[in-house]
Amino acid sequence: MATMNDVAKLAGVSVSTVSYVLTGARPISQRTRDKVLAAMHELDYHPNAMARGLASRRSTLLGLLLPMDERGLGATETAFVTGAAGAASAAGYHLMLHPVAANDLEALRQLASRRLLEGALLMEVRLADERVQVLRQLGVPVMLIGRTDDPTGLPYVDIDFDQTVRDAVAHLVGLGHRRIVYVNHSPRSIDAGYGPARRTQDAFLAAMNGHGLIPLMIAAEDSAAGGRAAISTALAQAPDLTAVLAMNESAVFGILGELAVRGLRVPDDVSVVSMVTSPQVAELATPALTAMTSPGSTMGRIAVEVLLQALSQGQPEIQPEAPARPIHQQLLPCTLEVRGTSGPARVEPLTLDGRHRPRTERGSPLRS
Amino acid sequence: MATMNDVAKLAGVSVSTVSYVLTGARPISQRTRDKVLAAMHELDYHPNAMARGLASRRSTLLGLLLPMDERGLGATETAFVTGAAGAASAAGYHLMLHPVAANDLEALRQLASRRLLEGALLMEVRLADERVQVLRQLGVPVMLIGRTDDPTGLPYVDIDFDQTVRDAVAHLVGLGHRRIVYVNHSPRSIDAGYGPARRTQDAFLAAMNGHGLIPLMIAAEDSAAGGRAAISTALAQAPDLTAVLAMNESAVFGILGELAVRGLRVPDDVSVVSMVTSPQVAELATPALTAMTSPGSTMGRIAVEVLLQALSQGQPEIQPEAPARPIHQQLLPCTLEVRGTSGPARVEPLTLDGRHRPRTERGSPLRS
DNA sequence: CTGAAAGCGCTAACAA
DNA sequence: TTGTTAGCGCTTTCAG
Numbered sequence: 001m002a003t004m005n006d007v008a009k010l011a012g013v014s015v016s017t018v019s020y021v022l023t024g025a026r027p028i029s030q031r032t033r034d035k036v037l038a039a040m041h042e043l044d045y046h047p048n049a050m051a052r053g054l055a056s057r058r059s060t061l062l063g064l065l066l067p068m069d070e071r072g073l074g075a076t077e078t079a080f081v082t083g084a085a086g087a088a089s090a091a092g093y094h095l096m097l098h099p100v101a102a103n104d105l106e107a108l109r110q111l112a113s114r115r116l117l118e119g120a121l122l123m124e125v126r127l128a129d130e131r132v133q134v135l136r137q138l139g140v141p142v143m144l145i146g147r148t149d150d151p152t153g154l155p156y157v158d159i160d161f162d163q164t165v166r167d168a169v170a171h172l173v174g175l176g177h178r179r180i181v182y183v184n185h186s187p188r189s190i191d192a193g194y195g196p197a198r199r200t201q202d203a204f205l206a207a208m209n210g211h212g213l214i215p216l217m218i219a220a221e222d223s224a225a226g227g228r229a230a231i232s233t234a235l236a237q238a239p240d241l242t243a244v245l246a247m248n249e250s251a252v253f254g255i256l257g258e259l260a261v262r263g264l265r266v267p268d269d270v271s272v273v274s275m276v277t278s279p280q281v282a283e284l285a286t287p288a289l290t291a292m293t294s295p296g297s298t299m300g301r302i303a304v305e306v307l308l309q310a311l312s313q314g315q316p317e318i319q320p321e322a323p324a325r326p327i328h329q330q331l332l333p334c335t336l337e338v339r340g341t342s343g344p345a346r347v348e349p350l351t352l353d354g355r356h357r358p359r360t361e362r363g364s365p366l367r368s
Numbered sequence: 369m370a371t372m373n374d375v376a377k378l379a380g381v382s383v384s385t386v387s388y389v390l391t392g393a394r395p396i397s398q399r400t401r402d403k404v405l406a407a408m409h410e411l412d413y414h415p416n417a418m419a420r421g422l423a424s425r426r427s428t429l430l431g432l433l434l435p436m437d438e439r440g441l442g443a444t445e446t447a448f449v450t451g452a453a454g455a456a457s458a459a460g461y462h463l464m465l466h467p468v469a470a471n472d473l474e475a476l477r478q479l480a481s482r483r484l485l486e487g488a489l490l491m492e493v494r495l496a497d498e499r500v501q502v503l504r505q506l507g508v509p510v511m512l513i514g515r516t517d518d519p520t521g522l523p524y525v526d527i528d529f530d531q532t533v534r535d536a537v538a539h540l541v542g543l544g545h546r547r548i549v550y551v552n553h554s555p556r557s558i559d560a561g562y563g564p565a566r567r568t569q570d571a572f573l574a575a576m577n578g579h580g581l582i583p584l585m586i587a588a589e590d591s592a593a594g595g596r597a598a599i600s601t602a603l604a605q606a607p608d609l610t611a612v613l614a615m616n617e618s619a620v621f622g623i624l625g626e627l628a629v630r631g632l633r634v635p636d637d638v639s640v641v642s643m644v645t646s647p648q649v650a651e652l653a654t655p656a657l658t659a660m661t662s663p664g665s666t667m668g669r670i671a672v673e674v675l676l677q678a679l680s681q682g683q684p685e686i687q688p689e690a691p692a693r694p695i696h697q698q699l700l701p702c703t704l705e706v707r708g709t710s711g712p713a714r715v716e717p718l719t720l721d722g723r724h725r726p727r728t729e730r731g732s733p734l735r736s
Numbered sequence: 737c738t739g740a741a742a743g744c745g746c747t748a749a750c751a752a
Numbered sequence: 753t754t755g756t757t758a759g760c761g762c763t764t765t766c767a768g
Contacts, residue, residue, distance in 0.1 A: 001481075001483070003744095003745055003746085004745065004746060005745075005746095013754075013755085014754070014755045014756070015745090015746080015747095015755090015756095016746095016747080016748080016754080016755065016756075016757090017753090017754060017755075018746095019746065019747060019748085020747095020748095020754090022746095023747080023748095025747085025748080026748095026753085026754090027753070028753075028754085029753060029754085032753080032754080046478070046481030046482055046483075047482065047745085047746075048422075048482065048483050048744085048745050048746070049427075049482040049483060049484040050418055050421040050422040050425075050427060050483060050484070050744080050745080050746090051422050051744065051745030051746040051747090051760090052745075052746055052747075053418040053421075053422075053746090053760095054416075054418040054419050054421075054422045054744085054745080054746075054747090054760050054761065054762085055745075055746040055747040055748080055759080055760050056746075056747055056748085056760085057418075057747095057760075059417075059418060061464070064465075066450070066453070068450065068454070072446070072447070072450060072648070073446050073450065078440070078441050078446050079440070081465070082434070082436070082440060082441065082467065085434070085465040085466070085467045086436070086467050088465075089466070089467055089468075094464045094465070094466070094484070095464065095465045096429070096462045096463065096464050096465075097432075097449070097453040097456075097462070097463045097464075097465055098453070098457070098462070099450065099453045099454050099457055100457075110414070113369075113412075113414030114414055114415065114416065114417040115369070115414075115416050115417060115418060116417040116418070116462070223651065224651045224652055224654070224656070225651075250648070250651070250652065253651075253652040253653070253654065254654070256654065257653075257654025257655075258654075260628075260654060261654070280440070280618070283591065283592045283593075283618070283621075284592055284618065284621040284652065285621070285625075286592070286621070286622070286624065286625025286626075286628060286629065287625075288592070371760095371761055371762085372761065372762060373761075373762095381738075381739085382738070382739045382740070383739090383740095383761090383762080383763095384738075384739065384740080384741090384762095384763080384764075385737090385738060385739075386762095387762065387763060387764080388738090388763095388764095390762095391763080393763085393764085394737085394738090395737065396737075396738085397737060397738090400737080400738080415761085415762075416760085416761050416762070418760080418761080418762090419744090419760065419761030419762040419763090420761075420762055420763075421744095421762090422744050422745065422746085422760085422761080422762075422763090423743080423744050423761075423762040423763040423764080424744085424762075424763055424764085425744075425763095
């Protein structure tokens with residue numbers, strides 16, 4: 001592999017000139033630049049990232065701190081990751097995947113102390129998240145995906161749960177629904193300080209109150225079985241319910257399944273709206289899910305751009321009286337996409353056991 | 369940040385001694401080691417990854433080359449990624465995400481030439497994949513996830529599609545199914561040299577022939593709509609079909625949906641087996657999908673371990689007559705998990721239009 | 737078992 | 753506009 005020295009020699013200039021041609025950190029005459037570029041081309045020169053990193057203290061590496069806790073990556077998280085990776089690539093940066101348990105602060109400290117990563121993206125931020133302090137203390141700029149309880153002074157991008165819930169509830173209320181049950185994440189998640197669970201819960205209460213309606217909430221395990229159990233409970237508690245709003249991508253499918261088993265039609269008998277859901281997943285259901293589409297990929301892109309922004313103005317101590325751009329804190333709402341699982345509220349009551357007349361219009365009983 | 373020099377000074381030894389304590393590359397007396405460790409602890413010393421990388425030419429960075437082409441990451445790919453990241457972490461390595469289009473060789477060359485990555489994992493390997501040559505040429509060890517047409521001399525880990533298809537078909541045949549349709553990926557995928565599509569196709573033909581059965585195959589778009597279209601076509605072409613074997617996680621849900629809409633019961637009227645599917649996804653369906661469970665996370669782990677293996681014996685030119693471990697080529701079958709969508713073949717024919725008697729046993733027509 | 741010292745390939749003062 | 757040069761922090765011969 002040719003080094004910068006080789007290039008300098010061949011071009012008849014000094015190494016610093018070659019370096020400056022590459023970094024653009026100082027003006028180079030066209031003539032010189034051409035010579036250098038020609039030499040680089042001839043030698044098939046490529047800068048050595050490690051050497052550059054050591055000398056400049058910039059690794060062009062961003063750490064993506066994954067939770068790796070329980071529910072693995074869902075479609076939304078995956079979209080986030082690919083969005084972030086794409087944005088990093090576009091900026092000449094690279095994304096490193098770090099499966100670090102949220103409570104393994106020591107591993108995180110190790111990682112950050114190696115000076116490998118210039119900045120870090122924290123996924124699955126919890127309301128009280130110690131990782132933030134650890135990284136800050138080590139001088140690693142962070143960007144939160146989600147936010148802590150009190151995110152003062154911390155840059156973040158998160159889903160606007162308030163807005164999202166409000167829009168979802170408004171959609172249902174607009175369709176005439178009055179009795180709406182909210183199926184949330186598990187009690188365990190809520191207790192663990194899982195922001196989305198807590199925030200949507202509060203938002204749901206507020207939204208329902210705003211409409212003068214009585215909120216009903218049920219915590220479900222993050223699984224199809226959890227969804228089935230939740231809807232069963234819901235029907236028992238509120239036989240008059242006409243709509244379900246569900247966080248928790250996995251549970252939704254259980255809800256749909258259980259409704260079908262009980263002979264309840266969606267959306268004729270019960271409407272279902274899924275929160276924070278990717279279109280791909282929404283399309284898997286039949287009919288396709290009316291859902292609040294999560295801005296996964298967009299959030300990933302924004303997160304990286306903001307972090308790079310911060311890095312670029314953190315490093316060079318140019319302009320002592322720099323206008324110190326305000327900390328970036330942004331909420332993105334999920335957008336309602338009406339598909340096949342939401343419709344006008346039914347007016348007739350269901351039978352007592354939560355079952356209902358099956359559809360008989362389709363197919364014909366021709367089997368022998 | 370304390371440097372190795374600081375540690376050496378405090379411990380009263382030379383920097384090389386400190387280095388050797390860290391790397392273990394040469395024996396150090398217990399006394400000296402203790403002094404050094406104490407000093408490191410006192411100074412809260414952490415080695416600088418860039419400096420180490422520059423000096424040793426080992427970055428502890430592995431590149432994960434994602435396709436980023438069309439269908440984003442599915443559950444199986446995601447499991448693979450997290451499995452790989454976990455294995456890398458465990459070995460003190462890091463995984464870098466590189467969204468490089470499979471045909472953007474120039475970008476790949478750039479990336480590999482920077483000497484940032486020690487090795488690369490190629491995902492979504494195509495039957496003819498130029499990325500392999502590019503990387504080899506640049507001296508970057510590769511590990512394939514999937515395999516090219518002729519993988520001679522290339523280390524890989526891939527799904528054993530032959531075995532998987534054989535097992536799936538055997539399961540269905542064992543249940544009495546004779547008329548089985550295989551719903552594959554899109555014609556576009558097949559033409560593009562997408563290995564899984566081609567290999568399962570061949571395997572299906574062979575398996576059906578082996579049972580003396582007539583194979584029927586349909587290419588479907590990777591979406592629920594594609595699945596719906598495929599099953600419609602299938603029912604038109606073969607009204608006597610009793611089972612569907614489906615590649616293509618998205619299409620499966622369309623198939624199930626369309627069957628339900630037509631009043632066909634699963635598995636009573638038609639059995640459905642999903643190929644290369646993650647348990648999480650299988651559980652979303654109601655009833656849960658009988659599926660060939662993909663070894664996503666395991667493959668990820670193996671891929672990393674094999675690559676690290678190769679790195680460790682590629683670098684040190686110790687033992688000139690090293691036994692040159694054979695190239696690692698491994699196929700992992702998906703394992704059958706029988707859930708709710710497969711059952712004994714029905715004996716009565718369906719109606720001509722592919723519809724069937726709906727279930728009337730459930731629920732009761734109590735609605736006014 | 738340990739030390740001294742020469743780099744690894746590049747950046748960024750400092751100097752001209 | 754360009755060159756000189758001192759590191760960046762660590763690994764790894766080469767000596768002892």
